[in-house]
Amino acid sequence: MHTIRRNGARAPWSTRVGVTGGVLGLLLTTAACGGDDGGAAADGGATREDGPVTMRMSWWGSDTRHAATQELIDLYESQNEGVTIEGDFTGFADYWDRLATSTAGGDAPCLMQQDTRYVREYADRGALLDLTPYIEDGTIDTSDLDQNVAETGAVEDATYAIPTGVNAFSVVIDPAAYAAAGVEVPDGESWTWDEMVDTAAQVTQATGGQVYGMQAMGLNGGDTNFEVYAREQGEALFDENGEIGFTAETLADWWAIEKEASETAAEPPPSTTVEVFNGGVDQALVATGRGASGFWWTNELPALTAGAGTELEFRQFPTTEGDGETGMYLKPAMFWAISSDCESPQEAAMLLDWLINSEDAVNIIKADRGLPVNTELREQIAPTLDAPGQAAVAFVEEITPGLQEPPALPPQGAGEVQAILQRYTEQILFDQISVEDAAEQFITEVESAIA
Amino acid sequence: MSSTLDVPPRERSHGEAPGGASRAASRARRRRSGRLTPYLFLAPWFAGLLFITAGPIAASAYLSFTDYSLIGAPEWIGLDNFQRMFDDPRFYQSLKVTFIYVVVSVPLQLAFALFLAMILDRGLRGLALYRSVYYLPSLIGGSVAIAILWRQIFGSDGLLNGVLRFVGFENPPGWVSDPDYALGTLIILNVWTFGAPMVIFLAGLRQIPTMYYEAASLDGAGKVRQFIQVTLPLLSPIIFFNLVLQTINAFQTFTQAFIVSGGTGGPADSTLFYTLYLYQRGFGNFDMGYASALAWFLLLIVGGLTAINFIAAKYWVFYGD
Numbered sequence: 012m013h014t015i016r017r018n019g020a021r022a023p024w025s026t027r028v029g030v031t032g033g034v035l036g037l038l039l040t041t042a043a044c045g046g047d048d049g050g051a052a053a054d055g056g057a058t059r060e061d062g063p064v065t066m067r068m069s070w071w072g073s074d075t076r077h078a079a080t081q082e083l084i085d086l087y088e089s090q091n092e093g094v095t096i097e098g099d100f101t102g103f104a105d106y107w108d109r110l111a112t113s114t115a116g117g118d119a120p121c122l123m124q125q126d127t128r129y130v131r132e133y134a135d136r137g138a139l140l141d142l143t144p145y146i147e148d149g150t151i152d153t154s155d156l157d158q159n160v161a162e163t164g165a166v167e168d169a170t171y172a173i174p175t176g177v178n179a180f181s182v183v184i185d186p187a188a189y190a191a192a193g194v195e196v197p198d199g200e201s202w203t204w205d206e207m208v209d210t211a212a213q214v215t216q217a218t219g220g221q222v223y224g225m226q227a228m229g230l231n232g233g234d235t236n237f238e239v240y241a242r243e244q245g246e247a248l249f250d251e252n253g254e255i256g257f258t259a260e261t262l263a264d265w266w267a268i269e270k271e272a273s274e275t276a277a278e279p280p281p282s283t284t285v286e287v288f289n290g291g292v293d294q295a296l297v298a299t300g301r302g303a304s305g306f307w308w309t310n311e312l313p314a315l316t317a318g319a320g321t322e323l324e325f326r327q328f329p330t331t332e333g334d335g336e337t338g339m340y341l342k343p344a345m346f347w348a349i350s351s352d353c354e355s356p357q358e359a360a361m362l363l364d365w366l367i368n369s370e371d372a373v374n375i376i377k378a379d380r381g382l383p384v385n386t387e388l389r390e391q392i393a394p395t396l397d398a399p400g401q402a403a404v405a406f407v408e409e410i411t412p413g414l415q416e417p418p419a420l421p422p423q424g425a426g427e428v429q430a431i432l433q434r435y436t437e438q439i440l441f442d443q444i445s446v447e448d449a450a451e452q453f454i455t456e457v458e459s460a461i462a
Numbered sequence: 463m464s465s466t467l468d469v470p471p472r473e474r475s476h477g478e479a480p481g482g483a484s485r486a487a488s489r490a491r492r493r494r495s496g497r498l499t500p501y502l503f504l505a506p507w508f509a510g511l512l513f514i515t516a517g518p519i520a521a522s523a524y525l526s527f528t529d530y531s532l533i534g535a536p537e538w539i540g541l542d543n544f545q546r547m548f549d550d551p552r553f554y555q556s557l558k559v560t561f562i563y564v565v566v567s568v569p570l571q572l573a574f575a576l577f578l579a580m581i582l583d584r585g586l587r588g589l590a591l592y593r594s595v596y597y598l599p600s601l602i603g604g605s606v607a608i609a610i611l612w613r614q615i616f617g618s619d620g621l622l623n624g625v626l627r628f629v630g631f632e633n634p635p636g637w638v639s640d641p642d643y644a645l646g647t648l649i650i651l652n653v654w655t656f657g658a659p660m661v662i663f664l665a666g667l668r669q670i671p672t673m674y675y676e677a678a679s680l681d682g683a684g685k686v687r688q689f690i691q692v693t694l695p696l697l698s699p700i701i702f703f704n705l706v707l708q709t710i711n712a713f714q715t716f717t718q719a720f721i722v723s724g725g726t727g728g729p730a731d732s733t734l735f736y737t738l739y740l741y742q743r744g745f746g747n748f749d750m751g752y753a754s755a756l757a758w759f760l761l762l763i764v765g766g767l768t769a770i771n772f773i774a775a776k777y778w779v780f781y782g783d
Binding site for chain 2: 104107108111112114115132133136137138281282283285286289423424426427430433434437438441443460
């Protein structure tokens with residue numbers, strides 16, 4: 012460019028070349044994606060007898076969980092000479108991008124935290140190790156595990172994942188917020204969906220919008236929220252064959268509740284709802300004193316309470332009839348699974364067993380990965396939990412007798428359901444689509460996702 | 463770049479001093495050896511292109527014809543991925559969002575950049591400072607930190623709405639959480655990163671010989687007339703350069719949308735940029751084959767538009783020869 016200025020006549024050529032070259036370079040950067048195949052599964056594998064073993068272990072979670080898990084790793088290493096564990100952690104959303112990419116690169120972590128939505132995604136493609144031999148030879152002891160969920164990591168004859176703990180998706184309310192608004196605190200035994208929305212609308216009205224009665228149903232945990240609703244109607248999100256298990260009418264009915272809540276200001280205006288959702292648990296309405304109720308996992312109560320500063324309580328899901336027969340179930344909070352690429356599966360299985368069955372480990376992690384799946388240890392640590400943790404234990408114990416069986420592992424593609432549901436919920440809230448059309452389109456989209 | 467700009471602006475030499483035969487020979491020698499130098503400077507870039515970029519490009523070309531879940535081996539399916547796009551409503555939505563973004567934000571950004579370049583070109587005191595200050599957003603505008611900051615400022619209870627409420631607006635919208643405004647907010651974010659084209663405009667403006675303005679003003683042309691008949695034609699190669707570059711950049715926008723919408727392209731897909739959708743399919747939905755096909759389709763779109771740009775340039779870009 013220097014040249015152009017000195018002499019107007021000769022320069023343009025170089026400008027032209029510069030422009031073309033720069034553009035070409037930029038163009039080429041547009042299309043670059045890649046990956047290669049994962050390796051084959053190892054069988055026997057390296058153990059500490061063969062020399063020092065190094066394994067990677069991955070999980071998602073909050074800072075509290077990262078700190079506790081690091082403590083677990085340190086303790087395990089100090090108790091097991093020759094074993095080194097590299098921790099690898101992120102938030103939930105990034106975790107899956109990362110796990111998929113590292114698996115594609117043949118570099119999956121040996122021991123990985125898994126979620127119901129993704130177990131089959133990985134297992135069906137041969138990325139997870141069948142743990143049956145390790146269970147049969149006693150390396151992984153499943154005898155003390157909560158029988159409600161012990162089998163939830165199984166696909167046909169194989170077991171690909173072991174639950175870390177249990178939790179339940181339930182309603183969290185702030186009784187003080189109802190009281191301050193002069194609205195009767197819902198009892199949870201017999202409330203109906205209509206009553207939930209009505210009382211919530213009253214709270215909003217009584218406080219002039221300072222406190223909203225409830226938080227939207229379709230965003231955080233929306234897929235589970237709808238699943239519970241569908242199960243209450245005798246349907247399911249996915250049936251045991253991994254097919255869609257609900258009708259468009261049921262989904263439209265559920266969305267109609269959300270729409271009603273939005274229109275009666277039981278929940279905040281849509282754009283606030285979107286922002287609150289993006290803020291995660293920390294920005295939950297009940298955690299920031301801006302809401303009287305919301306749908307949360309039982310293991311999220313400590314985090315919610317920390318923000319709220321008041322005592323929060325659990326309630327069962329409302330029902331259509333008011334008969335207390337909800338579709339709630341105990342969910343394996345998360346799983347441990349072993350990669351089929353792992354070079355030391357025996358060592359990974361021993362670590363897995365230690366994480367769920369050793370008193371030392373459970374004393375450190377407590378209820379962070381759900382109420383411990385080992386029922387003896389669960390009872391043992393219950394008194395040592397803080398107040399919200401104890402409330403979660405009590406609530407789970409109280410409702411367990413009336414709960415339904417947990418659903419089978421959902422099919423491949425189930426990880427997309429929440430995002431699809433969220434998108435249609437937003438479109439409904441912003442008046443871009445009717446609940447009926449949304450339900451039809453949702454089914455079409457989910458069908459293609461799990462195809 | 464900065465050394466170019468620091469050359470005193472308004473001194474133009476007219477022709478070179480005549481030299482003897484020996485001088486001409488030495489100049490020719492220098493020119494020959496000088497031909498290699500640019501390639502030497504380009505070498506690292508080419509090495510990177512070959513070893514880091516070319517491999518993935520070739521791989522993605524192959525993957526675009528396969529069903530590839532990231533886990534497990536790719537399976538050849540021919541053109542299915544490309545056919546699938548035409549039945550995919552979110553593909554159309556992402557095209558729509560991206561085109562609106564490009565068509566609105568690029569001209570706005572360039573106009574703004576040119577406007578400020580012209581103000582700065584009038585020989586302000588502390589020019590270097592202004593130049594740096596205005597250039598800063600270009601450097602940091604695509605960063606995660608700025609996107610997060612943006613989300614705070616434009617939130618329902620953010621800084622902007624605080625000001626709006628203070629001056630009497632009752633119910634200002636959530637600028638990034640309402641589908642009617644979210645894309646607009648990202649467009650403003652892009653316009654705000656006008657620094658890079660501005661610096662290039664500034665350099666271009668200084669290449670326009672003052673004598674043209676003197677001649678024009680002797681002929682009685684006012685400021686506006688001078689702008690239209692002198693500045694614009696002589697600056698047109700620079701405008702063209704910026705236009706092409708910023709268009710390509712805008713098509714590749716990712717970070718801002720990813721952070722502001724939490725990776726969803728929401729609310730309600732209103733900020734579902736093409737690259738974001740591509741990313742979702744590839745890394746979120748175990749659909750890397752389709753994502754690769756999307757990437758190649760984007761290359762076609764951007765390549766096609768750039769070609770059109772170059773063809774159109776024949777009719778409006780004035781190279782002075």
